[in-house]
Amino acid sequence: MYLLIPGRHHLLTDFQFKYLNRLIKCRLEGEKDVYGQPLAPADITGIIFAVTSANHLGTKRNPVPFYLRAMIIQEFSNSLDVPAFVYGIDDVGVIHDFAEYTIKTIRHSSEGTHALTPENTAVICSTAVKDMYLQRGFRVLPAEWDPATNSLTQPMPWDIVKLIAQTAAWRKHKTILEQMHPASFKIWSLYGVGEKVQQILKDPIIGADGDLTATRDYNIYVKQMDDIAAQKYKETAPYIQPGNIGDIGCAAGSWIKMGCADDRLHECDFYGIEVSRHLYDICLQRRHNGEFANPSVFFSQKNAVTSLVFEPGSMNTIHTSSLTHEIESYGSRQDLIAFIHNRYQELVPGGVWINRDVVGPENREETILLWLNREDGENELPLPPNATTQELAAYLGKLSTEALFRRFAQDFRHHEGYQLPHEWVTINGKTYSKLSMQDACEFLFKKDYHDNWLSEMHETFCFWNYNDWKSALEAAGLRLDNLSHTYRNEWIVQNRLEGKVQLLRINEHQEAAPMPFPVSHMLLLARK
Structure with missing residues (x-):
């Protein structure tokens, strides 16, 4: 009889070792499955660790690389009386039956040596993943989970990972030392895993799966x-x-x-x-x-x-x-x-x-007027409900420049709590949006990113101008080389701005006077 333990296995606990050792020594005698039914006594011929998300590392959900997880398992298993086998199971997104995928991967990786079935394998699982194995007819042992009270009786491995992430002197923390198996402690200490996990899990920028944004194609x-x-x-x-x-x-x-x-x-x-x-x-x-x-x-x-x-x-x-x-x-x-x-x-x-x-314009705080073409597309086109990325891009491509700005004003930094300050004014029969130069440039240089609109709406381009950058670099001890410069992307001006938008300021005669398009990019050479 094999024991299959699916999980991410970033570390293993002292409870897990004692639990497995008991199952092996007692040949499953007196053990009950998650339904409270006793298992027939059987010799344990091997333990199979299915290490899920094996292709992920350095993320909040999977901070520890597969090779270190495998080393922990082998070190952990040296004191058990049966062999342990480690198989990496890649994350492949959401699939209907991950249990079936896991079993097929183990069979393929072992070249048929480990063809796991309900007849030759019992599963050890205390999370909701157990339901997938139950549906396939496997007997499931509850480990840390108590079916009678529907609660955990022991800390889960991930609980200890989170405790380490919150504990500076984790190597001397009594709870960690009591609950973490010595094999895990050895590898985590030897390779500085605790400190790396602390950096990753405390990171305020990166999401659970190691990305800045979940909306980028x-x-x-x-x-x-x-x-x-x-x-x-x-x-x-x-x-x-x-x-x-x-x-x-x-x-x-x-x-x-x-x-x-x-x-x-x-x-x-x-x-x-x-x-x-x-x-x-x-x-x-x-x-x-x-x-x-x-x-x-x-x-x-x-x-x-x-x-x-x-x-x-x-x-x-x-x-x-x-x-x-x-x-x-x-x-x-x-x-x-x-x-x-x-x-x-x-x-x-x-x-x-x-x-x-x-880079932002030098006069980013100035209030200016922005003329927007309303004849180059549709102005009253409703947004499709629950639009996909492709449908949203197609929709945005049909809008006039003025309608696109109205969409931008709603979406730009909305999730960050920003409300774009602007008002509509009419001068000599022409309508303009009155807003800051900074916000106008955010629109000018972002308005054509239709394919990744949702992602781009999180991003700000014009928060600092060249002098702001110079001050920040010098404050850090860097020197800005004289070859550093800002520039305007003329292709963008000719192909995306001219005829679609115009920047204006009110002159001394209270007339709207055109302004040139500002710089949009910079090349900074900061020397130590």
Whole structure:
């Protein structure tokens, strides 16, 4: 008889060891299933640990990598009288019967050696996952769960994980020492798992599965990043200092890929940092495919806001592109300032942080008028109920520029509690929206992102202008190189702004006088 234990298994408890040891020693005699029915005595031939979410790591739901979880299980099982087998079960999203998927994966991974059936296997499970196995006819042992009272009698492993995350001196905490099995404690201590878990679970920015936003279409996003990768590299390449080169927020690794093909940098080491699990997986797959000409390419899934991601004083060049505005958008001003200070700590003396991103206008606080074309689309088109991402994009594409602005005014930073201040005024027979230059620019440079509208509505582009950035960098000890500059994307002006919108200010004659479109992007070279 096999014992199957499905779970994420970030750590194992002292209770779990004693429970399994009892089942093995007593051959299931006197044990009852979740229905209170006794199990027939049987020899235990092996314990099978199905480690779910094995392809996830560094996230709030799955902070510990699979290889460490497997090491914990093997260390834990050394003192049991039967062999233990560890099988990784990848997270594949929501499927109808995860139990069936788990059983099939174990059979495939073991090449048929472990074909688990209700006749040869009992399942140990104290969570709602047990229902899937019960439906397939398996007998289920309750472990920490008491069916009579419908309550837990022992702490679950995840309870101890959360306790560690909240405890600075976790290695000396009495409850943790009593409940955590020594095998788990050994691996967690040896590899500094507790400290890493504390960083991950306390992270205010990243969601449960390691993403900034749950509304981004990554297929579209990756294509967009790849489409402009050549432009990004061409713009930043002249300022790269050879040596250790880091790309924070590396997305799909396209910038690093181009750096690897640059003859000047063939002896450099490249380090890609990506917090999004989806994008990190793509980076690993690309490296596996041999897409990077330089073998010294290393990727890590980390958050560069909450801590250093490189050793202090180790990096010659750090590159970020279209990242810093996301920190402000999904985190806070304090998070952005912490990010800046972390980059200072990581650079060698004379090292450079190349930051390419959007930027706000110099006169961002000025109240201006915004003319919006209402003849280039529909103005009274209702929003489809429960629209999918694709349906929403199609809907937005049919609206006039004025109607699109009205939609933007409702959606922009709504979930963050922001209400866009604006009013409609009429001057000499023309209607304008009266608002701040900053909010006007938020619309100008965001209005055409229909494919990822819901995600983009969380993001602010124009919170700082160039001088604001200069002050923040200098406060962290960095010096802004004279080659740093702001610029206006003329393609956007010609293809997305002209004829659709116009910026105006009231002159001394109380007339609406046109203004030029402002800068939209910056290239900052911050040196230590």
